Each structure stands twice: as structure tokens, then as C-alpha cells.
Amino acid sequence: MKIMRPLGAVGIVASAALVLAACGSDPAASNSSNSSSAAAPAATGTAQVDCGGKSPLSGEGSTAQNNAIDVFKLAYGKQCSGQQVNYTASGSGAGVKQFNGNQVDFGGTDSPATKTDLDAANKRCGAPAWNIPLVVGPVAVGYHLQGVDKLTLTPSVIAKIFTGAIKNWNDPAIKAVKGNESVTFPDKAIQVVSRSDESGTTDNFQKYLGAAAPADWTKGAGKKFNGGVGNGASGSNGVATTVKGADGSITYVEGAFAKDGVTPALIDSGSGGVELSAQNVAKSLDAATFLTPGSNDLALDLNKIYASNTPGAYPLLLTTYELVCSKYSNPDVSKALKAFLTVSATTGQQQLSAKGYVPIPQSLQDKVLTAIKAIS
Secondary structure, three states: OOOOOOOOHHHHHHHHHHOOHHHOOOOOOOOOOOOOOOOOOOOOOOOOOOOOOOOOEEEEEOOOOHHHHHHHHHHHHHHOOOOOEEEEEOOHHHHHHHHHOOOOOEEEEOOOOOHHHHHHHHHHHOOOEEEEEEEEEEEEEEEEOOOOOOOEEOHHHHHHHHHOOOOEOOOHHHHOOOOOOOOOOOOOEOEEEEEOOOOHHHHHHHHHHHHHOOOOOOOOOOOOOOOOOOEEEOHHHHHHHHHHOOOOEEEEEEHHHOOOOOEEOEEEOOOOEEOOOHHHHHHHHHHOEEOOOOOOOOOEEOHHHHOOOOOOOOOOEEEEEEEEEOOOOOHHHHHHHHHHHHHHHOHHHHHOHHHOOEOOOHHHHHHHHHHHHHOO
16 A cells, blocks of 8 residues: 555645544544545635745754655745755654754754743744644554455554554454554563654654553653653654565655554454555545644644544644744844745645645635744
8 A cells, every 4th residue: 555645736635624624614524434524714825925044044853744844945045046855864863952042043843842841942033933833644553464355453452552552463453443454463571662762753652652642651741752662763764674675564754654564553443443644644634623723823632633533534644844933133044044944834735745744725824924934
């Protein structure tokens, strides 16, 4: 199964119209993974950009959005000739720390900054710091098991695997999941692979398990993996590479990395197994709300999505954010950052489908552009 297949022009508009529609006033709705939804307005591909300012800009953090940032940088360079951005994909935890330490102009994180981190960011900025969402993508429960090309897991089974309560692939609990009846599972130990670095992907994954399987996942959330089993690898590419080379292994990783030997499992939240796809991610976002509605801090509250049982909806996803100052002491930084973020939220979105992400629709884009414009 190829995940997040590159879409043609029509497909890009369709997926953009679907995803995060609930953040606006006209959510799209669909009850089947194979049916089409009424389209919300698609995101615009252009916006007025005032080029100039600091070059290169500096950013650091989330590895999940690294491929998207590469797209954004190219689009920015084309639209603002000579302007550059240096981004280090070191993980969300490092990105937030470097931003709060005034070492980079923006930080990339796979989950909204915690209150403690946001307080430190406010102090660094001398003004409120904001989470600006630019990249949406699913998280795969990716596995490598010879002879098993299709696997369905429930939140409970996933939680038990990642706590070590289920240790073997031929465990009856896995076989009992609807869709696995005809699968022959080997008597082979499950090798859990987690992120060894602090990661927003880990935070989102653990929040998902806590919301979707609270009786089986009591380990809490956070950017450090709390499951207590398996081995760690650094970065999204690190866990994906490890799983590719280890038969019987399983991990959690951004959907864009679930390919070429890492197969994403279907997730059954109670209404049947759901495949990881842009359309199915879009359906899950009908329940999305903002943590601080009415403000320019656009952190999303995903807990309702994680605990949902919407037929045909893929619930395990993350949104990556750029942690920025609402006011910078250096006007050259704010000018360049506003230009880069504006390009990223418009022109840059048009090529994300081919990289395994889902473009944002107008409903969210309007709020993002409003926040970017307010940066000074």
C-alpha cells in the first residue's frame, strides 16, 4: 500500500478543502472512507509578500516537518530571490530549547509548546509567543513483518504492544482484531522502536493512546517515550530506517516516512479498520478545536480527535507548528520571517501532497495569515 500518494492538481485542491475544515465555520462531512465530502473553500496559492530582511533566517526542531520545510524554502527562494532559510531537523524538544535560548529565529515543534516552554518563549520574545500551524500529517503505526502485508490494530492492542503487555506477533489479541482473521502471524518477538530524542511525535502518539485507550495506556504523554520497552532511534528517519532493517519490528512515525519497507497498520477505533490516507485524515479533523480560541496562538486541541470513533476517519495525526515571537527586537528578522511564513502558508502548501503531507484549507489558512500579518 502506498501512503499519501502524490496527487494531481484536482487531488491537491480536494485534500486541501477537506483537511481541518472544522476549524472554520463550514466543516466538510463524510461517513465513509470511500465517499466524497462537500468541499470547503480551498486555500489560496498566493498572498502579498514583502520580501527582504535577514538572510539566512534560522530555524530548528521537528524532523516530521523537515521535508515540508525543504519545500517551503524552495518556494521562498523563488518568490524572494536571494533570501534563504537554514533549518536544522534536530527534534521538537531541541527546537523549542534553541528558540527559547534565542539561538534561532523560529522553532519547529510537533505539538504545541507546553505552558512552561511558552512562558520561557514569552520571556525570550519580550512579548507573547505563538504556535503557527503549517504542516498537517498522519502518524503511522509502522511495522515490518515478513509475510504480513496488511495489519489492523485497535488502540488497545497498540497500547499493549508499546507497553510490552503484548510481546509476540502471534498473540491471540492481535489475531482477534477484525481484519486479521486470515493473517498467519509468526511466533516472533515484537521489537518496539521508539524515538530516543525528545519528540513532538512521541508526545502526540502518547496523547493519542491516553485518549483512545485510557485503560491500557497509563504512562502519560510528553516528548520522551514512556512505554519502557524496546529500543530507541533518533529522528523520524532513524526509527524508519531501524524498522526497515529489523523483521518483526514496529514503531510510530510520520506518515511520510511509512514507505519502502515500513508498512502502516490500519487503525480500528470501533467502526472497522481505517487506512492511512489524506482523505481519511481529513474526516477525523471535524472535531478539531483551538486551545485558545480567538487569539493568534493557533495551537489545536487534538484530544477529541484521538478519542473519536468516526467511521472512515484516521484519528492518529499531528500538526507541526512554527514557534515564533509576536514581536521581534530586530525588524529585519520579523520582515524576513513574515515573508517566509506567508509563502509557506500559500505557495508552499501546493506541493505538500507529493511529500506525504496534507495542505491546509482556506478555513485555517485565513487564521494563519492573520497571525503572520500581526507579527511585528
